[in-house]
Amino acid sequence: MKRKETWEQLEARLAVKRKGKKPEKNVTSEIMVQKMASVPSGRLKKFEPMDTRDFVPYHSSELSLDSIKKACEEFYNQPSGSCDVLASDRGPSCSRIEQVKGKKFFMIRFLAISEQANVSKTCASKSTNHNHDDNDFQKIPLINPPSISITKLLRAGKLVKSVPKNRVILIKDEFVLQNLDWFQHPPDSFDVEENQFSHGAFRDAYKAFCVKQRQHEQQECWVLKTYRKEAEDTVTNDLSLTLEAHAKKQVQMHSVAKAVTEKFRSLAPPDLGETFEYKTVFYTTYKGKAATVEPYVEGKFTKYVNNTGEVQRGRVEVVEKAECLVHYSYEYSNKSFMLLDVQGTGFQLYDPEIATKDLFCKSDSTEIMFCAGNLSAIAINEFVSNHHCNKYCELMNLTKVHC
Ligand SMILES: [Zn+2]
Structure with a gap:
């Protein structure tokens, strides 16, 4: 006192x-x-x-x-x-x-x-x-030079070939959820590696380095994701969308997943410990085609909850928290949608999907809500019928979904 x-x-x-x-x-x-x-x-x-x-x-x-x-x-x-x-x-x-x-x-x-x-x-x-x-x-002594490992110094003794890259200008379009509108950032130059470093069923991923930094600085690494031919066919034939529209919807969906996760994070009590986050994903075009670009996340990829609603086996902390996040998204949205495909590196998540109770948009009965991975009630029911609330659900004061 x-x-x-x-x-x-x-x-x-x-x-x-x-x-x-x-x-x-x-x-x-x-x-x-x-x-x-x-x-x-x-x-x-x-x-x-x-x-x-x-x-x-x-x-x-x-x-x-x-x-x-x-x-x-x-x-x-x-x-x-x-x-x-x-x-x-x-x-x-x-x-x-x-x-x-x-x-x-x-x-x-x-x-x-x-x-x-x-x-x-x-x-x-x-x-x-x-x-x-x-x-x-x-009063201040001189700055120490950055430390470089001996292995790296010795590797520089052998001729190092530069990784083939394309220098391009990318314009990042950000979806602003509060305004339900798009904000275009000023153009930036990127060096995009010619060879993909990873791919999924729908998309190829390339590392891209922002070139505005000076050469001796650690360059900011991004991931540019482009759509594969099969994806283009599915999007245009099955979903009746242009690739641009689908890519933009993917960015919009990501911003919803990010907002729900931020809300979860803000409500999480200290006892819950470390929790999840999504970085911002931007819409862009590369070689004249729709693409997305997002900050690169270093580390091993793990899937915690599938887009089918199925949870990865094993009662490890991060999986239980992922389940809790899925449960939270369902309760937070008044059971109208569920955040799924919860995956990433540790607590840093990327590439989500959202399953909605109603598959089609209310205003247009031919347009699917969010993206192609929306398995709607099938996925929601799969999660609900198998989920048993864990200690994190209790910490978040969630109402039991399993009956
Ligand atoms: Zn629960």
């Missing part, structure tokens, strides 16, 4: 200062601090908390990044210049106090001084309104 009061006193003093009145000076207070790991971990690249939060004595009458860092360095007995304030548990590092959300508590981490130099330089180059003066950088 006492601590809460001192925090409120600090807030009150800051409020007074914002209004232009003279604050009281030399009043000691406290800030609440969450110390985080120095480096992010896990598939989601999160900074994990190191311990419970602490109240750190704070001597300045003004809330500033420098004073927060100084207070934390003193409290945790860390060298001067080693503290870094994070904007969230997924970064980035803050360079201005305005970037700290909420200001109820501060997420900090400690870095080796050379790492701190990198962070400061990054903040400075990204920020147009930073408050560092030149003296800040005089």
Whole structure:
């Protein structure tokens, strides 16, 4: 209680200062601090908390990044210049106090001084309104060069042939679910590998590298997916859609899967632990034909729930959570659709399907809802009749579907 009061006193003093009145000076207070790991971990690249939060004595009458860092360095007995304030548990590092959300508590981490130099330089180059003066950088040692493994250095002793690529300009069309409309991003140049690295029954997947980055930087890797001849025939003959319309519907469906998964994520209690996410998929054209492009996800592909509603065998955590997500999507949509084909790498999902209770669109009885993989009531019934709620369904307070 006492601590809460001192925090409120600090807030009150800051409020007074914002209004232009003279604050009281030399009043000691406290800030609440969450110390985080120095480096992010896990598939989601999160900074994990190191311990419970602490109240750190704070001597300045003004809330500033420098004073927060100084207070934390003193409290945790860390060298001067080693503290870094994070904007969230997924970064980035803050360079201005305005970037700290909420200001109820501060997420900090400690870095080796050379790492701190990198962070400061990054903040400075990204920020147009930073408050560092030149003296800040005089204290900072030089940046370490990126480390390259010995194996890689030795492989460079042998002639390396470049992977054949096509340099193309892709225009990414994003489906904005809130507006039910499309947003066209400015064109970007990509180097698309000539040979596919993977394929499904319907589509071929090619790695594509965004070329706006400088050569020595790790290039952003994307996946460009084009439709195979068989898919083109199915889409045009069986679904009576153009390839463009089908590709766009695939992007729309993905945005629905992403929105439902984000809602699930926002409602998941901490006890549920790590949960799923989808990245954004864009519509584009490649060699004059409809295609999609999305960020590349590194790692082993696993299917958790099929588009038939069948769940992968084995009671592993990720599969049980996938089942729970499917159950949630059904309850969330008032039993009008079910997110299926839950698959991907760990908790990073891609290539979903959605099964709808009504196969055809209400406004047009010839158009199938979502995409060709919509197995409608067959898939929904398969899942419902075999699903037994697990501990994650209970944590999400889902109503039992199995009767
Ligand atoms: Zn359930």
